[in-house]
Amino acid sequence: MQKEIIIAGFGGQGVLFAGQVLAYAAMDSGKEVTWIPSYGPEMRGGTANCTVVIADEEIGSPLVRRPPAAIVLNLPSFDKYEPLIQPGGVLVVNSSMVDRPAQRDDITTIFIPANEMAEEIGDRRLLNMVAVGALLAMLPELTMEQVKAALKAHLPQRHQHLLKNNFEALDRGFEYARKALAQMPA
Amino acid sequence: MAKELLKGNEAIAEAAIRAGLEAYFGYPITPQTEVLEWMSRRMPELGRVFVQAESEVAAINMVYGAACTGARVMSTSSSPGVSLMMEGLSYIAGTEVPMVLVNVMRGGPGLGNIAPSQGDYNQAVHGGGHGDYHPIVLAPSSVQEAIDLVVLSFDLAEKYRTICMIVADGNIGQMMEPAELPEMRPVKRREWDWAVTGAEGRERRILTSIYIDPYDEEVTNLRLLKRWREIQKNEVRYKEYYLDDAEFVIIGFGTAGRVALSAVRAARAQGLKVGLLRPITLSPFPYQVVDELSRRVQAFLVVEMNSGQMLDDVLRAVQGRVPVEFYGRLGGVVPFPDEIADEIRRITSEKLTVTADPREAWYERLSARVN
Numbered sequence: 416m417q418k419e420i421i422i423a424g425f426g427g428q429g430v431l432f433a434g435q436v437l438a439y440a441a442m443d444s445g446k447e448v449t450w451i452p453s454y455g456p457e458m459r460g461g462t463a464n465c466t467v468v469i470a471d472e473e474i475g476s477p478l479v480r481r482p483p484a485a486i487v488l489n490l491p492s493f494d495k496y497e498p499l500i501q502p503g504g505v506l507v508v509n510s511s512m513v514d515r516p517a518q519r520d521d522i523t524t525i526f527i528p529a530n531e532m533a534e535e536i537g538d539r540r541l542l543n544m545v546a547v548g549a550l551l552a553m554l555p556e557l558t559m560e561q562v563k564a565a566l567k568a569h570l571p572q573r574h575q576h577l578l579k580n581n582f583e584a585l586d587r588g589f590e591y592a593r594k595a596l597a598q599m600p601a
Numbered sequence: 602m603a604k605e606l607l608k609g610n611e612a613i614a615e616a617a618i619r620a621g622l623e624a625y626f627g628y629p630i631t632p633q634t635e636v637l638e639w640m641s642r643r644m645p646e647l648g649r650v651f652v653q654a655e656s657e658v659a660a661i662n663m664v665y666g667a668a669c670t671g672a673r674v675m676s677t678s679s680s681p682g683v684s685l686m687m688e689g690l691s692y693i694a695g696t697e698v699p700m701v702l703v704n705v706m707r708g709g710p711g712l713g714n715i716a717p718s719q720g721d722y723n724q725a726v727h728g729g730g731h732g733d734y735h736p737i738v739l740a741p742s743s744v745q746e747a748i749d750l751v752v753l754s755f756d757l758a759e760k761y762r763t764i765c766m767i768v769a770d771g772n773i774g775q776m777m778e779p780a781e782l783p784e785m786r787p788v789k790r791r792e793w794d795w796a797v798t799g800a801e802g803r804e805r806r807i808l809t810s811i812y813i814d815p816y817d818e819e820v821t822n823l824r825l826l827k828r829w830r831e832i833q834k835n836e837v838r839y840k841e842y843y844l845d846d847a848e849f850v851i852i853g854f855g856t857a858g859r860v861a862l863s864a865v866r867a868a869r870a871q872g873l874k875v876g877l878l879r880p881i882t883l884s885p886f887p888y889q890v891v892d893e894l895s896r897r898v899q900a901f902l903v904v905e906m907n908s909g910q911m912l913d914d915v916l917r918a919v920q921g922r923v924p925v926e927f928y929g930r931l932g933g934v935v936p937f938p939d940e941i942a943d944e945i946r947r948i949t950s951e952k953l954t955v956t957a958d959p960r961e962a963w964y965e966r967l968s969a970r971v972n
Contacts, residue, residue, distance in 0.1 A: 435606070435777070438606055438777060439606055442604065442606055442779040447779070448606075448778065448779060449776055449777070449778050450606070450776065450777040450778075451772065451775060451776040451777070452775060454631075454632060454715070454771065454775045455715070455716075473862070474778075474859075475859050475860060475861070475862035475863030475864075475865075475866065475938065476859060476860040476862075476863040476937065476938045477772065477776055477859075478772075478860075478935060478937065479937065479938070480937040480938075480939055481939075569606075
Protein backbone atom coordinates (compact mmCIF):
# COMPACT_ATOMS: atom_id res chain seq x y z
CA MET A 416 0.00 0.00 0.00
CA GLN A 417 1.11 3.49 -0.78
CA LYS A 418 -1.02 6.65 -0.86
CA GLU A 419 0.12 10.16 -1.71
CA ILE A 420 -1.82 13.22 -0.59
CA ILE A 421 -1.19 16.84 -1.57
CA ILE A 422 -2.62 19.65 0.55
CA ALA A 423 -2.49 23.12 -0.97
CA GLY A 424 -3.76 26.60 -0.30
CA PHE A 425 -2.69 30.04 0.85
CA GLY A 426 -0.04 30.43 3.52
CA GLY A 427 -1.89 30.86 6.83
CA GLN A 428 -4.69 28.40 5.99
CA GLY A 429 -3.05 25.65 8.00
CA VAL A 430 -1.90 23.65 4.98
CA LEU A 431 1.34 22.41 6.52
CA PHE A 432 -0.25 21.53 9.86
CA ALA A 433 -3.07 19.61 8.14
CA GLY A 434 -0.40 17.48 6.46
CA GLN A 435 1.44 16.97 9.72
CA VAL A 436 -1.72 15.72 11.42
CA LEU A 437 -2.04 13.03 8.74
CA ALA A 438 1.68 12.24 9.06
CA TYR A 439 1.47 11.84 12.84
CA ALA A 440 -1.58 9.61 12.50
CA ALA A 441 0.23 7.45 9.97
CA MET A 442 3.36 7.20 12.12
CA ASP A 443 1.42 6.37 15.28
CA SER A 444 -0.44 3.60 13.48
CA GLY A 445 2.87 2.00 12.51
CA LYS A 446 3.05 3.09 8.89
CA GLU A 447 5.92 4.61 6.96
CA VAL A 448 5.30 8.26 6.16
CA THR A 449 6.96 11.32 4.66
CA TRP A 450 5.83 14.94 4.95
CA ILE A 451 7.48 17.50 2.74
CA PRO A 452 6.56 21.17 2.33
CA SER A 453 7.08 23.46 -0.58
CA TYR A 454 9.77 25.66 0.92
CA GLY A 455 10.36 28.39 -1.63
CA PRO A 456 10.66 32.05 -0.61
CA GLU A 457 7.11 31.95 0.72
CA MET A 458 5.06 34.09 3.06
CA ARG A 459 1.63 34.46 4.61
CA GLY A 460 -0.87 34.92 1.81
CA GLY A 461 1.40 33.25 -0.75
CA THR A 462 0.81 29.71 -1.93
CA ALA A 463 1.80 26.80 0.26
CA ASN A 464 1.56 23.08 -0.20
CA CYS A 465 2.81 19.88 1.31
CA THR A 466 2.92 16.28 0.20
CA VAL A 467 2.26 13.38 2.55
CA VAL A 468 3.13 9.84 1.50
CA ILE A 469 1.78 6.95 3.58
CA ALA A 470 3.06 3.44 2.90
CA ASP A 471 3.68 -0.02 4.33
CA GLU A 472 7.30 -0.19 3.18
CA GLU A 473 10.29 2.16 2.84
CA ILE A 474 9.14 5.21 0.91
CA GLY A 475 11.00 6.17 -2.24
CA SER A 476 10.10 9.58 -3.62
CA PRO A 477 8.49 11.96 -1.11
CA LEU A 478 7.09 13.92 -4.07
CA VAL A 479 4.64 12.82 -6.75
CA ARG A 480 3.54 14.43 -9.97
CA ARG A 481 0.03 12.93 -9.98
CA PRO A 482 -1.40 12.26 -6.50
CA PRO A 483 -4.42 10.01 -5.96
CA ALA A 484 -5.75 12.40 -3.29
CA ALA A 485 -5.62 16.11 -2.59
CA ILE A 486 -7.14 18.90 -0.51
CA VAL A 487 -7.27 22.32 -2.19
CA LEU A 488 -8.18 25.27 -0.01
CA ASN A 489 -8.20 28.03 -2.63
CA LEU A 490 -8.81 28.62 -6.34
CA PRO A 491 -5.18 28.68 -7.56
CA SER A 492 -4.61 25.31 -5.89
CA PHE A 493 -7.85 23.92 -7.38
CA ASP A 494 -6.72 25.08 -10.84
CA LYS A 495 -3.27 23.58 -10.35
CA TYR A 496 -4.13 20.20 -8.84
CA GLU A 497 -7.52 19.24 -10.33
CA PRO A 498 -5.92 18.23 -13.66
CA LEU A 499 -3.18 16.27 -11.86
CA ILE A 500 -5.30 13.93 -9.72
CA GLN A 501 -5.00 10.32 -10.82
CA PRO A 502 -8.14 8.96 -12.52
CA GLY A 503 -10.33 7.41 -9.82
CA GLY A 504 -8.73 9.69 -7.23
CA VAL A 505 -10.34 11.99 -4.68
CA LEU A 506 -10.30 15.76 -4.29
CA VAL A 507 -11.58 17.91 -1.41
CA VAL A 508 -12.27 21.49 -2.51
CA ASN A 509 -12.83 24.38 -0.12
CA SER A 510 -15.88 25.82 -1.86
CA SER A 511 -15.70 28.95 0.33
CA MET A 512 -12.72 30.06 -1.76
CA VAL A 513 -13.64 28.60 -5.16
CA ASP A 514 -16.18 29.90 -7.67
CA ARG A 515 -16.21 27.29 -10.38
CA PRO A 516 -17.52 23.74 -10.73
CA ALA A 517 -15.38 20.61 -11.21
CA GLN A 518 -13.98 19.94 -14.64
CA ARG A 519 -13.20 16.28 -14.10
CA ASP A 520 -15.79 13.48 -14.01
CA ASP A 521 -13.28 10.66 -13.57
CA ILE A 522 -12.40 11.62 -9.99
CA THR A 523 -14.53 12.09 -6.87
CA THR A 524 -14.69 15.76 -5.94
CA ILE A 525 -16.22 16.97 -2.67
CA PHE A 526 -17.02 20.68 -2.43
CA ILE A 527 -17.16 21.74 1.20
CA PRO A 528 -17.65 25.27 2.57
CA ALA A 529 -14.80 24.88 5.03
CA ASN A 530 -14.51 28.56 5.98
CA GLU A 531 -18.20 28.89 6.90
CA MET A 532 -18.25 25.55 8.71
CA ALA A 533 -15.19 26.57 10.72
CA GLU A 534 -16.79 29.88 11.60
CA GLU A 535 -19.91 28.05 12.80
CA ILE A 536 -17.71 26.20 15.29
CA GLY A 537 -16.35 29.55 16.33
CA ASP A 538 -12.84 29.62 14.89
CA ARG A 539 -12.09 30.30 11.27
CA ARG A 540 -8.65 28.70 11.64
CA LEU A 541 -10.31 25.28 11.90
CA LEU A 542 -10.99 25.25 8.15
CA ASN A 543 -8.03 22.92 7.60
CA MET A 544 -9.45 20.35 10.02
CA VAL A 545 -12.88 20.54 8.36
CA ALA A 546 -11.17 19.70 5.06
CA VAL A 547 -9.10 16.90 6.63
CA GLY A 548 -12.31 15.45 8.08
CA ALA A 549 -13.85 15.45 4.61
CA LEU A 550 -10.81 13.71 3.14
CA LEU A 551 -10.96 11.01 5.82
CA ALA A 552 -14.35 9.98 4.47
CA MET A 553 -12.51 8.93 1.31
CA LEU A 554 -9.17 7.79 2.74
CA PRO A 555 -9.24 4.13 3.78
CA GLU A 556 -5.57 4.30 4.85
CA LEU A 557 -6.37 6.32 7.99
CA THR A 558 -9.31 6.29 10.40
CA MET A 559 -10.89 9.23 12.20
CA GLU A 560 -9.86 7.62 15.51
CA GLN A 561 -6.22 7.50 14.45
CA VAL A 562 -6.24 11.15 13.40
CA LYS A 563 -7.91 12.27 16.64
CA ALA A 564 -5.47 10.23 18.70
CA ALA A 565 -2.57 11.79 16.81
CA LEU A 566 -3.86 15.30 17.42
CA LYS A 567 -4.26 14.58 21.10
CA ALA A 568 -0.81 13.01 21.37
CA HIS A 569 1.15 15.64 19.47
CA LEU A 570 -0.62 18.93 20.04
CA PRO A 571 1.59 20.92 22.42
CA GLN A 572 0.31 21.26 25.97
CA ARG A 573 -0.49 24.95 25.48
CA HIS A 574 -2.85 24.06 22.61
CA GLN A 575 -4.60 21.09 24.23
CA HIS A 576 -7.62 23.24 25.05
CA LEU A 577 -8.24 23.53 21.30
CA LEU A 578 -8.71 19.77 20.92
CA LYS A 579 -12.49 19.82 21.40
CA ASN A 580 -13.04 22.28 18.57
CA ASN A 581 -10.55 20.50 16.33
CA PHE A 582 -12.40 17.22 16.88
CA GLU A 583 -15.68 18.92 16.08
CA ALA A 584 -14.23 20.35 12.86
CA LEU A 585 -12.97 16.91 11.84
CA ASP A 586 -16.37 15.34 12.61
CA ARG A 587 -18.36 17.97 10.76
CA GLY A 588 -16.11 17.71 7.71
CA PHE A 589 -16.39 13.93 7.76
CA GLU A 590 -20.20 13.98 8.09
CA TYR A 591 -20.56 16.56 5.31
CA ALA A 592 -18.44 14.47 2.94
CA ARG A 593 -20.22 11.23 3.90
CA LYS A 594 -23.59 12.75 3.06
CA ALA A 595 -22.28 14.27 -0.17
CA LEU A 596 -20.86 10.91 -1.20
CA ALA A 597 -24.17 9.17 -0.43
CA GLN A 598 -25.99 11.55 -2.77
CA MET A 599 -23.59 11.02 -5.65
CA PRO A 600 -24.76 8.85 -8.54
CA ALA A 601 -23.04 5.46 -8.43
CA MET B 602 13.82 5.35 22.02
CA ALA B 603 10.53 5.74 20.21
CA LYS B 604 10.26 7.12 16.72
CA GLU B 605 9.40 10.78 16.42
CA LEU B 606 8.32 12.78 13.37
CA LEU B 607 11.48 14.78 12.73
CA LYS B 608 12.49 17.42 10.23
CA GLY B 609 15.78 16.59 8.53
CA ASN B 610 17.67 19.73 9.49
CA GLU B 611 16.58 19.57 13.12
CA ALA B 612 17.37 15.86 13.29
CA ILE B 613 20.88 16.51 11.94
CA ALA B 614 21.45 19.13 14.64
CA GLU B 615 20.09 17.06 17.51
CA ALA B 616 21.96 13.94 16.36
CA ALA B 617 25.24 15.89 16.45
CA ILE B 618 24.44 17.19 19.90
CA ARG B 619 23.68 13.70 21.19
CA ALA B 620 26.90 12.42 19.60
CA GLY B 621 28.81 14.73 21.93
CA LEU B 622 29.25 17.84 19.79
CA GLU B 623 31.17 20.40 21.85
CA ALA B 624 31.24 23.40 19.55
CA TYR B 625 29.25 24.61 16.56
CA PHE B 626 30.14 27.54 14.32
CA GLY B 627 27.95 28.55 11.40
CA TYR B 628 26.14 31.15 9.39
CA PRO B 629 22.50 31.04 8.25
CA ILE B 630 21.64 30.01 4.71
CA THR B 631 18.53 28.34 3.24
CA PRO B 632 17.78 25.42 3.07
CA GLN B 633 20.02 24.66 6.05
CA THR B 634 19.10 27.42 8.52
CA GLU B 635 17.07 25.17 10.84
CA VAL B 636 20.30 23.39 11.82
CA LEU B 637 21.79 26.67 13.01
CA GLU B 638 18.52 27.67 14.66
CA TRP B 639 18.34 24.41 16.60
CA MET B 640 21.99 24.71 17.64
CA SER B 641 21.50 28.31 18.79
CA ARG B 642 18.93 27.14 21.33
CA ARG B 643 20.28 23.75 22.37
CA MET B 644 24.03 24.34 22.61
CA PRO B 645 23.90 27.20 25.14
CA GLU B 646 21.18 25.32 27.04
CA LEU B 647 23.67 22.44 27.45
CA GLY B 648 26.56 24.73 28.33
CA ARG B 649 28.30 24.07 25.02
CA VAL B 650 29.66 26.44 22.39
CA PHE B 651 27.50 28.05 19.70
CA VAL B 652 28.71 30.95 17.59
CA GLN B 653 26.86 32.53 14.70
CA ALA B 654 29.95 33.85 12.94
CA GLU B 655 30.06 36.95 10.77
CA SER B 656 30.49 34.82 7.64
CA GLU B 657 31.14 31.28 6.50
CA VAL B 658 34.83 32.16 6.15
CA ALA B 659 34.94 33.09 9.82
CA ALA B 660 32.88 30.05 10.83
CA ILE B 661 35.20 27.52 9.17
CA ASN B 662 38.26 29.14 10.71
CA MET B 663 36.63 28.98 14.15
CA VAL B 664 36.01 25.29 13.44
CA TYR B 665 39.70 24.96 12.49
CA GLY B 666 40.82 26.46 15.78
CA ALA B 667 38.44 24.40 17.90
CA ALA B 668 39.37 21.21 16.04
CA CYS B 669 43.05 21.82 16.90
CA THR B 670 42.16 21.54 20.59
CA GLY B 671 40.67 18.09 20.00
CA ALA B 672 37.06 19.19 20.52
CA ARG B 673 34.17 17.57 18.65
CA VAL B 674 33.27 20.34 16.27
CA MET B 675 31.11 20.91 13.24
CA SER B 676 29.65 23.44 10.87
CA THR B 677 26.77 23.27 8.43
CA SER B 678 25.93 25.33 5.39
CA SER B 679 24.51 25.21 1.88
CA SER B 680 26.31 25.37 -1.45
CA PRO B 681 27.36 29.06 -1.74
CA GLY B 682 28.38 29.06 1.90
CA VAL B 683 30.36 25.85 1.50
CA SER B 684 32.24 27.42 -1.43
CA LEU B 685 33.30 30.19 0.92
CA MET B 686 34.65 27.57 3.35
CA MET B 687 36.92 25.85 0.87
CA GLU B 688 40.12 27.63 1.86
CA GLY B 689 39.56 26.74 5.51
CA LEU B 690 38.77 23.14 4.60
CA SER B 691 42.08 22.80 2.80
CA TYR B 692 43.93 24.16 5.84
CA ILE B 693 42.05 21.73 8.08
CA ALA B 694 42.95 18.87 5.75
CA GLY B 695 46.60 19.97 5.70
CA THR B 696 46.71 20.25 9.48
CA GLU B 697 45.19 16.77 9.85
CA VAL B 698 42.50 17.68 12.38
CA PRO B 699 39.04 16.09 12.44
CA MET B 700 35.86 18.02 11.70
CA VAL B 701 32.36 17.46 10.34
CA LEU B 702 30.73 19.67 7.70
CA VAL B 703 27.17 19.24 6.45
CA ASN B 704 26.27 20.71 3.04
CA VAL B 705 22.51 20.92 2.44
CA MET B 706 23.01 21.43 -1.29
CA ARG B 707 20.93 23.86 -3.36
CA GLY B 708 20.62 24.82 -7.02
CA GLY B 709 23.55 26.64 -8.58
CA PRO B 710 26.04 27.78 -9.79
CA GLY B 711 26.31 31.19 -8.17
CA LEU B 712 23.56 32.31 -5.84
CA GLY B 713 21.32 29.91 -7.77
CA ASN B 714 18.19 29.12 -5.79
CA ILE B 715 17.17 27.28 -2.63
CA ALA B 716 15.79 24.14 -4.29
CA PRO B 717 17.30 20.67 -3.74
CA SER B 718 20.36 19.87 -5.86
CA GLN B 719 23.32 17.51 -6.10
CA GLY B 720 25.46 19.95 -8.05
CA ASP B 721 28.26 19.96 -5.47
CA TYR B 722 29.24 16.29 -5.92
CA ASN B 723 32.48 17.12 -7.70
CA GLN B 724 33.32 19.89 -5.23
CA ALA B 725 32.83 17.52 -2.31
CA VAL B 726 34.29 14.34 -3.80
CA HIS B 727 36.90 15.44 -6.33
CA GLY B 728 37.62 19.05 -5.74
CA GLY B 729 36.96 21.56 -3.04
CA GLY B 730 39.95 23.16 -1.41
CA HIS B 731 43.37 23.30 -3.01
CA GLY B 732 46.00 20.65 -2.60
CA ASP B 733 46.08 16.89 -2.49
CA TYR B 734 43.56 15.55 0.00
CA HIS B 735 40.44 13.43 0.17
CA PRO B 736 37.57 14.02 2.59
CA ILE B 737 35.13 11.28 3.53
CA VAL B 738 31.77 12.19 1.93
CA LEU B 739 28.51 10.63 3.15
CA ALA B 740 25.14 10.99 1.40
CA PRO B 741 21.96 10.27 3.40
CA SER B 742 18.66 9.73 1.62
CA SER B 743 16.31 9.90 4.60
CA VAL B 744 15.99 11.61 7.96
CA GLN B 745 16.94 8.41 9.80
CA GLU B 746 20.00 7.91 7.64
CA ALA B 747 21.00 11.55 8.17
CA ILE B 748 20.88 10.96 11.93
CA ASP B 749 22.90 7.76 11.72
CA LEU B 750 25.50 9.28 9.41
CA VAL B 751 25.96 12.38 11.56
CA VAL B 752 26.77 10.13 14.53
CA LEU B 753 29.11 8.05 12.37
CA SER B 754 30.78 11.11 10.84
CA PHE B 755 32.38 12.21 14.12
CA ASP B 756 33.83 8.76 14.73
CA LEU B 757 35.21 8.56 11.20
CA ALA B 758 36.64 12.09 11.28
CA GLU B 759 38.45 11.37 14.54
CA LYS B 760 39.58 7.88 13.63
CA TYR B 761 41.33 9.12 10.48
CA ARG B 762 42.02 12.73 11.54
CA THR B 763 40.14 13.84 8.46
CA ILE B 764 37.29 15.99 7.21
CA CYS B 765 33.98 14.16 7.07
CA MET B 766 31.40 15.85 4.91
CA ILE B 767 27.72 15.00 4.76
CA VAL B 768 26.01 16.07 1.57
CA ALA B 769 22.25 16.31 1.80
CA ASP B 770 19.85 18.51 -0.13
CA GLY B 771 16.86 20.71 0.59
CA ASN B 772 14.48 17.74 0.40
CA ILE B 773 16.25 15.89 3.18
CA GLY B 774 16.66 19.06 5.22
CA GLN B 775 13.02 20.12 4.98
CA MET B 776 11.27 16.73 4.98
CA MET B 777 9.72 15.20 8.09
CA GLU B 778 9.92 11.44 8.61
CA PRO B 779 9.55 9.13 11.60
CA ALA B 780 13.04 8.58 12.93
CA GLU B 781 14.80 7.58 16.11
CA LEU B 782 17.45 9.75 17.68
CA PRO B 783 20.35 8.16 19.56
CA GLU B 784 20.67 8.37 23.34
CA MET B 785 22.41 11.47 24.61
CA ARG B 786 26.10 10.66 24.94
CA PRO B 787 28.03 12.63 27.51
CA VAL B 788 30.61 15.02 26.11
CA LYS B 789 33.89 13.23 26.59
CA ARG B 790 37.12 14.81 25.41
CA ARG B 791 39.57 12.15 24.31
CA GLU B 792 43.24 12.45 25.17
CA TRP B 793 44.46 12.89 21.59
CA ASP B 794 48.22 12.76 21.23
CA TRP B 795 48.09 15.52 18.61
CA ALA B 796 45.74 18.09 20.17
CA VAL B 797 47.07 21.44 21.36
CA THR B 798 45.79 21.77 24.89
CA GLY B 799 48.60 23.61 26.71
CA ALA B 800 52.07 22.03 26.84
CA GLU B 801 52.84 22.39 30.51
CA GLY B 802 54.64 19.28 31.70
CA ARG B 803 54.84 17.65 28.29
CA GLU B 804 56.49 17.93 24.90
CA ARG B 805 55.33 20.84 22.76
CA ARG B 806 52.97 19.91 19.90
CA ILE B 807 52.69 21.91 16.72
CA LEU B 808 49.67 21.78 14.42
CA THR B 809 50.26 23.45 11.08
CA SER B 810 49.64 23.15 7.38
CA ILE B 811 52.91 24.87 6.46
CA TYR B 812 55.73 22.67 5.22
CA ILE B 813 58.21 25.00 3.56
CA ASP B 814 60.50 22.20 2.43
CA PRO B 815 58.71 20.32 -0.36
CA TYR B 816 60.25 17.06 0.84
CA ASP B 817 58.51 17.57 4.18
CA GLU B 818 55.28 18.39 2.37
CA GLU B 819 55.69 15.24 0.32
CA VAL B 820 56.02 13.20 3.52
CA THR B 821 52.86 14.89 4.80
CA ASN B 822 50.98 14.19 1.57
CA LEU B 823 52.10 10.59 1.73
CA ARG B 824 50.81 10.33 5.30
CA LEU B 825 47.44 11.73 4.16
CA LEU B 826 47.44 9.22 1.33
CA LYS B 827 48.21 6.35 3.70
CA ARG B 828 45.15 7.27 5.78
CA TRP B 829 43.05 7.66 2.64
CA ARG B 830 44.04 4.18 1.50
CA GLU B 831 42.91 2.82 4.87
CA ILE B 832 39.63 4.70 4.45
CA GLN B 833 39.16 3.26 0.97
CA LYS B 834 39.74 -0.23 2.34
CA ASN B 835 37.52 0.06 5.42
CA GLU B 836 34.78 2.60 4.97
CA VAL B 837 32.89 1.97 1.71
CA ARG B 838 29.17 1.97 2.37
CA TYR B 839 26.17 1.54 0.07
CA LYS B 840 22.68 0.09 0.05
CA GLU B 841 21.36 -2.47 -2.39
CA TYR B 842 17.74 -2.88 -3.49
CA TYR B 843 16.55 -5.83 -5.61
CA LEU B 844 20.05 -6.51 -6.95
CA ASP B 845 20.08 -10.30 -6.53
CA ASP B 846 18.55 -11.11 -9.91
CA ALA B 847 18.79 -7.64 -11.48
CA GLU B 848 19.62 -7.39 -15.17
CA PHE B 849 19.52 -3.60 -15.15
CA VAL B 850 20.91 -1.48 -12.31
CA ILE B 851 20.05 2.09 -11.44
CA ILE B 852 22.70 4.00 -9.48
CA GLY B 853 21.71 7.13 -7.57
CA PHE B 854 22.57 8.71 -4.23
CA GLY B 855 20.62 10.78 -1.71
CA THR B 856 17.29 12.14 -2.91
CA ALA B 857 17.86 10.97 -6.51
CA GLY B 858 18.47 7.47 -5.12
CA ARG B 859 15.20 7.36 -3.19
CA VAL B 860 13.21 8.80 -6.09
CA ALA B 861 14.73 6.06 -8.25
CA LEU B 862 13.56 3.47 -5.70
CA SER B 863 9.94 4.39 -6.50
CA ALA B 864 10.62 3.88 -10.21
CA VAL B 865 12.43 0.59 -9.56
CA ARG B 866 9.48 -0.73 -7.57
CA ALA B 867 7.11 0.26 -10.39
CA ALA B 868 9.35 -1.54 -12.89
CA ARG B 869 9.48 -4.64 -10.69
CA ALA B 870 5.67 -4.61 -10.54
CA GLN B 871 5.75 -4.91 -14.34
CA GLY B 872 8.13 -7.84 -14.15
CA LEU B 873 11.27 -5.98 -15.20
CA LYS B 874 14.43 -7.19 -13.47
CA VAL B 875 15.66 -3.83 -12.27
CA GLY B 876 17.63 -3.09 -9.12
CA LEU B 877 19.05 -0.06 -7.36
CA LEU B 878 22.49 0.63 -5.94
CA ARG B 879 22.52 3.64 -3.62
CA PRO B 880 26.05 4.74 -2.69
CA ILE B 881 26.18 6.06 0.89
CA THR B 882 29.89 6.91 0.85
CA LEU B 883 30.44 9.02 -2.26
CA SER B 884 34.05 9.22 -1.13
CA PRO B 885 35.35 6.54 -0.93
CA PHE B 886 33.14 5.57 -3.89
CA PRO B 887 31.95 1.95 -4.05
CA TYR B 888 33.99 1.19 -7.18
CA GLN B 889 34.32 -2.48 -6.38
CA VAL B 890 30.61 -3.26 -6.14
CA VAL B 891 29.98 -1.42 -9.43
CA ASP B 892 32.87 -3.33 -10.99
CA GLU B 893 31.39 -6.64 -9.83
CA LEU B 894 27.89 -5.71 -11.02
CA SER B 895 29.24 -4.70 -14.43
CA ARG B 896 30.33 -8.30 -14.95
CA ARG B 897 26.81 -9.70 -14.61
CA VAL B 898 24.22 -7.08 -15.58
CA GLN B 899 23.10 -5.84 -19.00
CA ALA B 900 23.27 -2.08 -18.42
CA PHE B 901 23.37 0.72 -15.85
CA LEU B 902 21.35 3.89 -15.53
CA VAL B 903 22.89 6.66 -13.43
CA VAL B 904 20.39 9.16 -12.00
CA GLU B 905 21.55 12.44 -10.48
CA MET B 906 20.35 15.96 -9.75
CA ASN B 907 23.30 17.35 -11.72
CA SER B 908 24.79 16.92 -15.20
CA GLY B 909 26.51 13.62 -14.50
CA GLN B 910 29.15 14.19 -11.85
CA MET B 911 28.98 10.78 -10.16
CA LEU B 912 28.55 9.32 -13.65
CA ASP B 913 32.29 9.68 -14.21
CA ASP B 914 33.01 7.50 -11.17
CA VAL B 915 30.56 4.87 -12.42
CA LEU B 916 32.13 4.90 -15.89
CA ARG B 917 35.53 4.44 -14.29
CA ALA B 918 34.31 1.33 -12.48
CA VAL B 919 32.38 -0.15 -15.42
CA GLN B 920 35.26 0.34 -17.87
CA GLY B 921 33.11 -0.08 -20.95
CA ARG B 922 31.99 -3.62 -20.12
CA VAL B 923 28.31 -2.77 -20.53
CA PRO B 924 26.36 0.34 -21.56
CA VAL B 925 25.94 3.09 -18.95
CA GLU B 926 23.05 5.47 -19.52
CA PHE B 927 22.42 8.75 -17.72
CA TYR B 928 19.44 10.77 -16.57
CA GLY B 929 19.85 14.03 -14.66
CA ARG B 930 17.83 17.12 -13.80
CA LEU B 931 19.57 20.42 -13.24
CA GLY B 932 19.46 23.67 -11.34
CA GLY B 933 17.36 22.50 -8.37
CA VAL B 934 14.80 20.40 -10.28
CA VAL B 935 14.02 17.10 -8.55
CA PRO B 936 13.02 14.28 -10.91
CA PHE B 937 9.63 12.66 -10.38
CA PRO B 938 9.51 8.84 -10.28
CA ASP B 939 7.65 8.69 -13.63
CA GLU B 940 10.61 10.33 -15.43
CA ILE B 941 12.93 7.63 -14.14
CA ALA B 942 10.31 4.98 -14.93
CA ASP B 943 10.32 6.25 -18.54
CA GLU B 944 14.10 5.92 -18.60
CA ILE B 945 13.87 2.37 -17.22
CA ARG B 946 11.38 1.50 -19.96
CA ARG B 947 13.77 2.97 -22.52
CA ILE B 948 16.89 1.15 -21.37
CA THR B 949 15.09 -2.19 -20.99
CA SER B 950 13.50 -2.04 -24.43
CA GLU B 951 16.02 -0.23 -26.67
CA LYS B 952 19.18 -1.78 -27.98
CA LEU B 953 21.91 0.02 -26.08
CA THR B 954 25.53 0.44 -27.07
CA VAL B 955 28.60 1.34 -25.05
CA THR B 956 29.31 5.00 -25.72
CA ALA B 957 32.22 7.11 -24.60
CA ASP B 958 29.99 9.71 -23.02
CA PRO B 959 26.36 8.93 -22.13
CA ARG B 960 25.83 12.65 -21.51
CA GLU B 961 25.63 13.30 -25.26
CA ALA B 962 22.35 11.44 -25.73
CA TRP B 963 20.96 12.62 -22.38
CA TYR B 964 21.68 16.24 -23.35
CA GLU B 965 19.47 15.86 -26.41
CA ARG B 966 16.69 14.16 -24.44
CA LEU B 967 16.70 16.73 -21.64
CA SER B 968 16.87 19.66 -24.07
CA ALA B 969 13.79 18.29 -25.83
CA ARG B 970 11.97 17.96 -22.49
CA VAL B 971 12.93 21.34 -21.04
CA ASN B 972 12.81 23.61 -24.12
